[in-house]
Amino acid sequence: MIAPLAADLNELALSIFAVVVGITLVITYFASKRMTSATDFWAAGRGITGAQNGFAIAGDYMSAASFLGIAGLIFLFGFDGFLYSVGFLVAFLTVLFLLSERMRNTGKYTMADVLSYRLNQRPARAAAALGTLAVAGFYLIAQMVGAGVLIEALVGINFSVSVIVTGVFMLTYVIFGGMLATTWVQIIKAILLMTATIVLSLFVLERVGFNPIDLFNQAKDASPEGDAYLKPGLFLDSPLDTLSLGLALVLGTAGLPHILMRFFTVPDAKAARSSVVWAVGLIGVFYVMTTFLGFGARAFLGTGGEEAAGTGGNLAAPLLAEELGGGAGTVGGDLFLAIIAAVAFATILAVVAGLVISASGAVAHDVWSNIVRKGKDSEHEEVYVARIAAGVIGAATIAIAVIGGEGLNVSFMVGLAFAVAASANFPALLLSLTWRRFNTTGAVTGVLVGTISSIFLVIVSPGVWPGPDAEGSPIGWDLANPGIVSIPLGFIGCWLGTVLSKEETRAEHDFDELYVRSETGLGAEVATGRGLLDRHVDEPESPAAATPPAATTR
Amino acid sequence: MAEQPAGSGASERPAEINWRAAEQSSEFRRLVRTRNRFVYPATAFFLIWYVGFILLAGYAPDFMGESVYEGLTVGYLLALSQFVMTWGLAWWYLRKSNREFDPLAEEARRVALKAADQTKARR
Numbered sequence: 295m296i297a298p299l300a301a302d303l304n305e306l307a308l309s310i311f312a313v314v315v316g317i318t319l320v321i322t323y324f325a326s327k328r329m330t331s332a333t334d335f336w337a338a339g340r341g342i343t344g345a346q347n348g349f350a351i352a353g354d355y356m357s358a359a360s361f362l363g364i365a366g367l368i369f370l371f372g373f374d375g376f377l378y379s380v381g382f383l384v385a386f387l388t389v390l391f392l393l394s395e396r397m398r399n400t401g402k403y404t405m406a407d408v409l410s411y412r413l414n415q416r417p418a419r420a421a422a423a424l425g426t427l428a429v430a431g432f433y434l435i436a437q438m439v440g441a442g443v444l445i446e447a448l449v450g451i452n453f454s455v456s457v458i459v460t461g462v463f464m465l466t467y468v469i470f471g472g473m474l475a476t477t478w479v480q481i482i483k484a485i486l487l488m489t490a491t492i493v494l495s496l497f498v499l500e501r502v503g504f505n506p507i508d509l510f511n512q513a514k515d516a517s518p519e520g521d522a523y524l525k526p527g528l529f530l531d532s533p534l535d536t537l538s539l540g541l542a543l544v545l546g547t548a549g550l551p552h553i554l555m556r557f558f559t560v561p562d563a564k565a566a567r568s569s570v571v572w573a574v575g576l577i578g579v580f581y582v583m584t585t586f587l588g589f590g591a592r593a594f595l596g597t598g599g600e601e602a603a604g605t606g607g608n609l610a611a612p613l614l615a616e617e618l619g620g621g622a623g624t625v626g627g628d629l630f631l632a633i634i635a636a637v638a639f640a641t642i643l644a645v646v647a648g649l650v651i652s653a654s655g656a657v658a659h660d661v662w663s664n665i666v667r668k669g670k671d672s673e674h675e676e677v678y679v680a681r682i683a684a685g686v687i688g689a690a691t692i693a694i695a696v697i698g699g700e701g702l703n704v705s706f707m708v709g710l711a712f713a714v715a716a717s718a719n720f721p722a723l724l725l726s727l728t729w730r731r732f733n734t735t736g737a738v739t740g741v742l743v744g745t746i747s748s749i750f751l752v753i754v755s756p757g758v759w760p761g762p763d764a765e766g767s768p769i770g771w772d773l774a775n776p777g778i779v780s781i782p783l784g785f786i787g788c789w790l791g792t793v794l795s796k797e798e799t800r801a802e803h804d805f806d807e808l809y810v811r812s813e814t815g816l817g818a819e820v821a822t823g824r825g826l827l828d829r830h831v832d833e834p835e836s837p838a839a840a841t842p843p844a845a846t847t848r
Numbered sequence: 849m850a851e852q853p854a855g856s857g858a859s860e861r862p863a864e865i866n867w868r869a870a871e872q873s874s875e876f877r878r879l880v881r882t883r884n885r886f887v888y889p890a891t892a893f894f895l896i897w898y899v900g901f902i903l904l905a906g907y908a909p910d911f912m913g914e915s916v917y918e919g920l921t922v923g924y925l926l927a928l929s930q931f932v933m934t935w936g937l938a939w940w941y942l943r944k945s946n947r948e949f950d951p952l953a954e955e956a957r958r959v960a961l962k963a964a965d966q967t968k969a970r971r
Contacts, residue, residue: 373927387891390941391890507919510919537899575935816961
């Protein structure tokens with residue numbers, strides 16, 4: 295255990311926390327007054343603009359792991375830290391080219407809407423709900439444990455209290471404010487994170503006369519690794535493992551339920567498309583700047599910063615902020631540190647809120663409303679169940695994080711979430727939209743094979759089996775990342791399940807409808823909601839426009 | 849923010865649309881062909897460029913560590929090229945969508961809706 299960085303500036307850090315949290319609670323209050331329908335709860339009335347959604351996607355996607363974690367990896371291992379971040383950005387091309395507009399054109403609230411569009415409702419929805427809950431569950435546990443560890447280290451609040459506080463805010467946003475509050479929390483977080491990163495980067499660059507090459511050389515000279523610091527290989531020492539991770543990132547992002555869900559919040563496919571381009575701009579600039587933070591921390595903190603930065607170098611960026619503000623114990627240093635701590639907290643809140651609302655969609659909209667009640671429940675009931683589901687999922691995650699404690703090995707969980715997304719969700723979604731012959735059996739087999747093979751290969755990987763310190767794997771599998779095997783298995787599962795089962799006449803017939811709708815936007819769900827700041831309470835313009843024929847209620 | 853996007857809502861009656869005919873219309877085929885002609889090669893390109901970068905980092909670390917200019921390495925430049933590629937392809941796709949794909953999609957929608965109206969009128 296390292297001493298909290300900001301133990302003696304609790305008051306300053308907590309008052310900045312209070313301001314950020316206060317703003318998000320006001321937003322939640324306004325959002326809660328605007329929530330009348332299921333479309334409001336899960337899709338913010340589809341009234342989010344492309345640019346707003348771009349910020350929200352960035353806020354939903356960039357976790358504390360990418361803010362503090364990647365800066366820390368660059369601080370510790372130089373080039374490999376940067377290599378790590380490249381995949382997170384390139385991944386959005388898969389989303390943009392293959393899924394964003396098609397999702398918006400054919401879905402309603404969840405990715406299961408798209409997968410089950412022309413397949414047998416109950417099995418296809420169950421498969422998509424499984425994929426959603428597996429991804430959101432692993433991701434959420436990793437984020438909550440990370441939140442506890444970080445907040446404890448930054449402001450000295452006990453781990454369990456940190457987890458519970460984070461969880462309570464997350465649930466407040468989702469349960470009372472639904473997607474509208476979640477979206478604005480994500481937008482504010484993205485603005486805070488980008489601003490903090492830009493300001494710190496400018497401070498770093500100012501110190502080297504705005505010459506980044508000087509920064510690299512100073513960082514290299516300050517590193518005990520010397521020339522190797524600017525070369526690959528210090529952290530990612532198995533090329534095959536890196537490739538496996540890279541594939542899971544690049545294809546898995548297009549299978550992350552909380553990211554896909556964001557496309558249902560905009561009025562049309564054009565806005566979905568422009569939101570991805572906004573997100574690509576923001577996320578790209580952010581990751582380029584993490585190199586300034588990481589190399590800056592190395593150049594200015596030297597090897598002396600390593601112990602204080604902790605395992606994984608998570609505290610390298612906060613320490614750098616303190617240094618740039620004037621150093622430990624100065625007013626400027628304390629202020630910078632407190633601000634970074636608050637930004638990190640906002641970062642965590644935005645991601646976990648997005649994960650919980652997507653999981654609540656899988657439980658309430660897919661499992662409860664469409665599988666259990668077969669679409670016969672009222673919209674009121676659906677939203678009611680969604681709130682209960684969010685509460686139960688949130689409480690369960692908090693319990694797991696608190697009981698598991700900070701020693702819980704979560705390092706593999708984010709990678710596993712991406713692997714399941716790439717191996718189960720992505721193949722099934724893509725094939726259902728593009729392959730006429732694809733059927734229910736194929737979707738169910740593909741999702742099961744992708745999910746099970748990812749989890750199995752992670753369990754038997756050397757870092758996890760039977761504990762982080764044990765050597766070897768029972769089946770001789772020595773990669774930490776399953777993607778290189780599980781992604782092809784997911785596709786093969788979809789294909790074999792389809793060709794070995796009977797042709798589904800209805801699924802093939804309805805492919806025409808899904809295909810035309812997904813490509814043209816014909817008959818897509820229309821916007822019904824009001825923005826957060828719109829004052830007037832308008833009724834939808836015409837009843838026909840407000841109740842478009844929904845794919846899910848055929 | 850609350851306006852209805854033009855052309856959607858009450859004027860479209862998807863229930864009346866003959867989806868099979870819409871899928872086979874030359875307008876729809878043209879949309880899909882034009883879009884795929886961009887999307888598939890672009891997807892192949894960025895996957896190859898990205899996987900190539902990872903493989904180079906894995907199997908040619910010394911090449912990646914070579915200095916191009918006063919300590920700026922090949923590896924860092926290639927990593928930056930991934931960012932430029934992502935921004936470039938995203939911007940190119942946005943431009944092509946607005947100029948080429950959207951008008952073709954509008955045309956395909958119009959043909960399908962017109963056919964639906966005629967069907968309804970005959971009843």
